[in-house]
Amino acid sequence: xxxxxxxxxxxxxxxxxxxxxxxxxxxxxxxxxxxxxxxxxxxxxxxxxxxxxxxxxxxxxxxxxxxxxxxxxxxxxxxxxxxxxxxxxxxxxxxxxxxxxxxxxxxxxxxxxxxxxxxxxxxxxxxxxxxxxxxxxxxxxxxxxxxxxxxxxxxxxxxxxxxxxxxxxxxxxxxxxxxxxxxxxxxxxxxxxxxxxxxxxxxxxxxxxxxxxxxxxxxxxxxxxxxxxxxxxxxxxxxxxxxxxxxxxxxxxxxxxxxxxxxxxxxxxxxxxxxxxxxxxxxxxxxxxxxxxxxxxxxxxxxxxxxxxxxxxxxxxxxxxxxxxxxxxxxxxxxxxxxxxxxxxxxxxxxxxxxxxxxxxxxxxxxxxxxxxxxxxxxxxxxxxxxxxxxxxxxxxxxxxxxxxxxxxxxxxxxxxxxxxxxxxxxxxxxxxxxxxxxxxxxxxxxxxxxxxxxxxxxxxxxxxxxxxxxxxxxxxxxxxxxxxxxxxxxxxxxxxxxxxxxxxxxxxxxxxxxxxxxxxxxxxxxxxxxxxxxxxx
Numbered sequence: 001x002x003x004x005x006x007x008x009x010x011x012x013x014x015x016x017x018x019x020x021x022x023x024x025x026x027x028x029x030x031x032x033x034x035x036x037x038x039x040x041x042x043x044x045x046x047x048x049x050x051x052x053x054x055x056x057x058x059x060x061x062x063x064x065x066x067x068x069x070x071x072x073x074x075x076x077x078x079x080x081x082x083x084x085x086x087x088x089x090x091x092x093x094x095x096x097x098x099x100x101x102x103x104x105x106x107x108x109x110x111x112x113x114x115x116x117x118x119x120x121x122x123x124x125x126x127x128x129x130x131x132x133x134x135x136x137x138x139x140x141x142x143x144x145x146x147x148x149x150x151x152x153x154x155x156x157x158x159x160x161x162x163x164x165x166x167x168x169x170x171x172x173x174x175x176x177x178x179x180x181x182x183x184x185x186x187x188x189x190x191x192x193x194x195x196x197x198x199x200x201x202x203x204x205x206x207x208x209x210x211x212x213x214x215x216x217x218x219x220x221x222x223x224x225x226x227x228x229x230x231x232x233x234x235x236x237x238x239x240x241x242x243x244x245x246x247x248x249x250x251x252x253x254x255x256x257x258x259x260x261x262x263x264x265x266x267x268x269x270x271x272x273x274x275x276x277x278x279x280x281x282x283x284x285x286x287x288x289x290x291x292x293x294x295x296x297x298x299x300x301x302x303x304x305x306x307x308x309x310x311x312x313x314x315x316x317x318x319x320x321x322x323x324x325x326x327x328x329x330x331x332x333x334x335x336x337x338x339x340x341x342x343x344x345x346x347x348x349x350x351x352x353x354x355x356x357x358x359x360x361x362x363x364x365x366x367x368x369x370x371x372x373x374x375x376x377x378x379x380x381x382x383x384x385x386x387x388x389x390x391x392x393x394x395x396x397x398x399x400x401x402x403x404x405x406x407x408x409x410x411x412x413x414x415x416x417x418x419x420x421x422x423x424x425x426x427x428x429x430x431x432x433x434x435x436x437x438x439x440x441x442x443x444x445x446x447x448x449x450x451x452x453x454x455x456x457x458x459x460x461x462x463x464x465x466x467x468x469x470x471x472x473x474x475x476x477x478x479x480x481x482x483x484x485x486x487x488x489x490x491x492x493x494x495x496x497x498x499x500x501x502x503x504x505x506x507x508x509x510x511x512x513x514x515x516x517x518x519x520x521x522x523x524x525x526x527x528x529x530x531x532x533x534x535x536x537x538x
Contacts, residue, residue, distance in 0.1 A: 015086045015485070017476040018255055022063055022092035022182055023267065024048065024112065024289045029070035030469070031080050032476030034485040036494045038469050040079040042070035049109055054116040054389070057109035060098055063182070064189055068252050075254025085255045087262055088190060088245055089479035091471050092183040094266030095203050097161035102177040104188045108169065111161040114326060114380045116389040118160025121167050122151050125225055139224065144302045146208045146218050149309035154381060154389040158204045163225065178233055183264055190261045191243035196233040197263040198312040206232070209300060212317050238263045238314030239482035262479040265314035267471050268292055268322050274474030275438040275464055276495025278315065278488055283426070283434040285453065285461070286470070287443025291328030291415065293422045296320050297430060306425035307384040314478055315488060321429055323422035327379040328415045329443050331393070332359060334379060335411050360448040363409035368455070369510045370406045372397045374518060375414030385421045388526060390533035396521055412449050416456035417518045423457055436460035440470035447499065454501040456511045465496040
């Protein structure tokens with residue numbers, strides 16, 4: 001029986017996966033059945049450490065302590081029989097770097113996906129005497145032919161983090177035994193083994209990805225950037241077993257000793273699985289702290305102008321494509337904490353528990369198009385569809401008659417307009433439009449925002465049930481695939497759609513005009529942003 005384990009001749013117990021989903025805001029620990037049904041979960045927030053002007057870090061110890069605290073609260077609720085837990089699967093924020101010693105102890109804070117301190121050294125590495133789009137043609141050709149992409153000028157890829165540590169933190173570099181992605185560091189904490197998966201290592205741009213069944217480090221790429229192979233983990237597939245959970249860790253998590261820890265996958269890929277859009281031609285939209293549009297393809301190719309490449313998927317023998325923007329839901333947090341309920345005003349109360357519902361309600365009182373106000377969601381620069389960490393957010397076309405409702409609605413519309421830019425690149429890359437997009441992440445809890453996305457993107461939006469649990473569900477289904485409890489079609493079949501949003505024809509022309517103005521604003525201001533950012537840093 002798929003999804004269940006017979007414990008005696010009369011009683012059948014449903015099997016469960018313990019999932020760990022490390023987001024930027026903190027870890028979620030949950031039980032899912034091997035059929036992908038959410039049972040219960042706990043969350044622990046963690047702090048973001050800002051190191052001006054371009055550093056963004058987190059403390060790995062906060063991650064681990066948050067995981068243990070969440071798991072212990074979850075176990076104390078006794079919602080599942082511990083013996084029914086048959087595996088552990090981790091998903092996490094991607095494109096981060098944890099420098100560790102031989103015991104796996106972090107030597108500094110983790111450098112996470114928003115950190116751009118490696119931009120300068122990366123530009124030095126990728127340039128030559130003659131350049132195309134800021135790259136030496138010979139180096140670019142090698143990177144694309146082997147990996148499918150190349151280090152981003154933004155400096156936010158792990159290869160840039162490592163380059164920055166090696167150059168600017170030589171004492172850390174000298175002591176480093178291994179550089180690990182956040183997911184892979186958590187797997188080490190669980191098992192004592194240092195490995196990376198083919199998908200988690202991809203944006204290090206150091207692996208030969210031409211055959212998805214034979215992915216390994218490229219000696220020529222390691223040599224090109226001056227890295228030692230010994231400082232990077234061995235590679236396994238996302239559906240491989242890292243090892244058994246350590247006995248003392250199993251006790252702390254409240255699970256049986258000796259159960260396997262699955263290779264796992266980063267958040268972009270787990271969301272793709274958890275969205276249910278796993279078949280060729282299907283796509284999904286994720287809106288959380290950041291956002292992306294993604295889908296699966298069978299071939300490896302690259303669109304350098306848009307920063308899109310097909311990269312190894314956690315699903316065996318597949319590639320996936322994604323176009324990601326740095327801040328989406330984070331723009332609502334900024335609006336909540338700095339505009340609507342600013343914490344630095346005396347006498348201002350804390351944001352109410354229903355803050356996001358109130359934001360929707362206020363935004364709905366403004367007309368589509370926000371009376372001409374535009375918002376640009378570039379709080380920490382951008383990675384795609386343009387690789388430019390100098391960009392910053394702005395409101396434009398604000399007048400004396402602009403209302404607070406206009407400003408709030410424009411934030412929701414601005415994220416959607418930037419997503420339209422992402423969607424255009426992904427659809428051109430894959431050779432045609434998506435018939436619909438499965439919608440997951442915290443943003444999908446908003447019916448109002450889902451309709452805005454449908455109208456702005458001119459695509460049917462299908463909100464997935466329990467959208468905020470897409471990453472955990474994806475991690476659970478990947479474990480079920482690894483353990484032989486489900487196949488790929490089975491993953492698509494278990495994901496439920498809670499609501500469908502169809503574009504409103506009456507808003508088509510309005511949002512087409514807004515998108516044109518949005519793109520024009522970027523074209524006209526990108527040089528100013530670059531100059532302004534350089535002056536501020538000097």
